Amino acid sequence: MTCEKCRRWVSDGLDGRLSAEKERALLVHLDRCPSCRRYANDLEIIDARARSREAERPPAGYWEDLNRRLNARLADLAAGERNPGRLKASGMKRAWAGVVPVMAVFLGVYLFLAKPAAQPVDHMFSMEDALAGIYLEIGDDADLESRFSQSLAASVAEALQDAGGEGGTRFPEEIIFWESLTDEDMRLIESGLRKGTT
């Protein structure tokens, strides 16, 4: 056995991690090697001292007080979690605050591009007029259109993020989610569905 191996085993031995066989081999080496014997003695002293070092004890009643403070904080936290309706509602409110304008833009794009012909004016689609200026600006500018789409996708992503964990599973049910997907996203989903059905 080398001295290096012996020293590793001395350390393991102090932590009660040596098999009987290794312990015997270690003792044989220590018996023959004064340097390793001294090393082992030093480590025993260090360990014993380190174990006996006393940390400063907190004052009387400290543990009860700590537990009381912890309980108060946990109760506050749990109260928030037990009222998920309120949290979810405020989360959803924030999400929809972001989604509604985006949806409005989508509707505007749809109405402006897909249905350019004169349509009966419905109060529901009155936003078409409000957004008409934007689409007039976009015109045939593909770059502007692309940047507009990107910003739209970013808004949807932001709204998804705001909706939090619960919102994540709800959004695929929303048309706005699907509409914000790029062609590549759609191809991936499509191929995933095909794999799932075959």
Add this chain to the structure above:
Amino acid sequence: MNVAMDDLADDALVREAKKGSLEAFSALCRRYQERVYFTILRFTKNPVDADDLTQETFMSAFKSLGQFKKKSTFYTWIYRIAVNKSLNFLKKKDRERELVGFEDNRVPGESSPGAAGSPERSSIGGETAAEIEGAIDALPPSFKAPFVLVVNQGLSHREAAEALGCSENAVSWRMHKARKLLRARLERFLNGSRK
């Protein structure tokens, strides 16, 4: 104090706490708060910081209880959170020190003559304890963490490995290295004891 809860095993308390029982989680806090506090205190050396971090440890555990999958025991899991919080705290503190140019890299043997724990006042039976304390504090965090858990908290290598998120062999190797470093730092005091 809820005696019935205090009688339950960790697994049962975790199960109840996952169902939303605050009493169950509070019983876990009572059971481990002392050990968590003293582990953190070994790192922070400051009771106020140890108090804060102990609370943060249990708050984090409560928030992420759903992620606790019983791959480890509750107490090694809570130790893991406590050690991570302590190490992050020390890193943050180091960064702050760097910002203000604060230097306190004193190592054993470099202390001012006559100061508490200096060689003039030390002997293996007396104030070497302060030197050992200083030497342990001066260990790099990756060696100090297993040393504190194994030597001071009495964890086995397996438990320390779970708490630190590494293998048992890594703990064994780090313990070996930590002890080697401690011996090298403390050699002059140990030599004194042999004379």
